[in-house]
Amino acid sequence: MKRVFVTLCVGLILSSISPVMAGGVARTIWSSNLATAKWSVVAAGTNQSVTNTPYLLSWSVIGGSAYNFFNLRNAGNVNVNSFSVVISQTRVGGSGAANPVDFELCSGGVWNATTNTCSGVVVLVGRASDLNLNFANLQLTPNAELSMRAKTAVSGRNNFSTQLDVLVSRSAVRPGIIN
């Protein structure tokens, strides 16, 4: 017990000796915070939260055209000027190729899923057979959305799915600046 006590005392004395005691040092301390941007665009249904997974359109065409509505949302915190959507289609049932799908942007407005109308200007962005849809010359601010409609070509019964993967590269946001 006595040995433990002596050891503790010696330790306490040694630990109280600060390096500053070795000589005069003036010190000044300052703190700063830094946060980086995040560039991200996701495909999601209206009012749907971000899942960070591919967006899937499921088609059960029974004749004529079928429609799906979704948004491409800037889920980051910096303006995005371009991005691409990689399309891949998978037949669920039957045989033959999946139907071509048109992707239409309602520029300057939104699609009304009930009336199937666009309050802006309809712009055909691409077809599923294009594989990649490229969006460019945008100024998509954080939380802003592009209203999209996917429309199958007229066909008979056809069951398939369309997967959308949205890619945003570093070059899609502003260049580095000195400030």
Add this chain to the structure above:
Amino acid sequence: MIETKVKKKSPWRALAGAAIVVSVATIAGQSVIASLNATAFNTVAQQISAGTMKLDLANNGNGFGQNITNVVPGDVINRYVTLTNSGSINGIGLSLKTAQTGTASLISDGTGGVTTQALRLTVKSCTVAWNTSTGACTGGTEATELAATPIGSLTSATTLTSSTMDAGDVKYLQMSINLPDQNETTVNGALPVNTVQGGSVSVTYTFDLAQRTATTVNS
């Protein structure tokens, strides 16, 4: 018949002996007090005062006081601070170290997955105050005090290039933070492994200035 006579010691004999010893010691002591002494002293007290070590840091423009947000690769953020040796002692070995907490990929370079490059700190000085609007050292001489270094490598004190600061000296510093340009692609909103995106770091900068070398003065 033989008679043995035991002679008792008188207690007075011991007492008398002790009295003699004490008397001799007292006399001997008085003889020292009686000796002659000489004393000399300075009539005006010598003044000795210790110097002071004091290092002040002040923002020049935004300085460290303003948070930096939404940084993208390639950004360079310059902040300007002024260091002053406001003590009375000349200083040597001016050094800087940082302590940081937050997103690891912004603190140290990545080695696996997406190889990322962390934030770099460069320190430059100007002999006159920096123009905080243009970043120019107009009318002065610019010098690099610390080459671009990942902030995670500055946890030990690093001596700046011009490390002496005499009493009253002022250093005008440009603290330049850079996130090196690098490519990252976000897929469906999921960030790459070890990403530099959406991160944050709190950096504490510590400047130390040591006292000049102690000297022996003869005069």
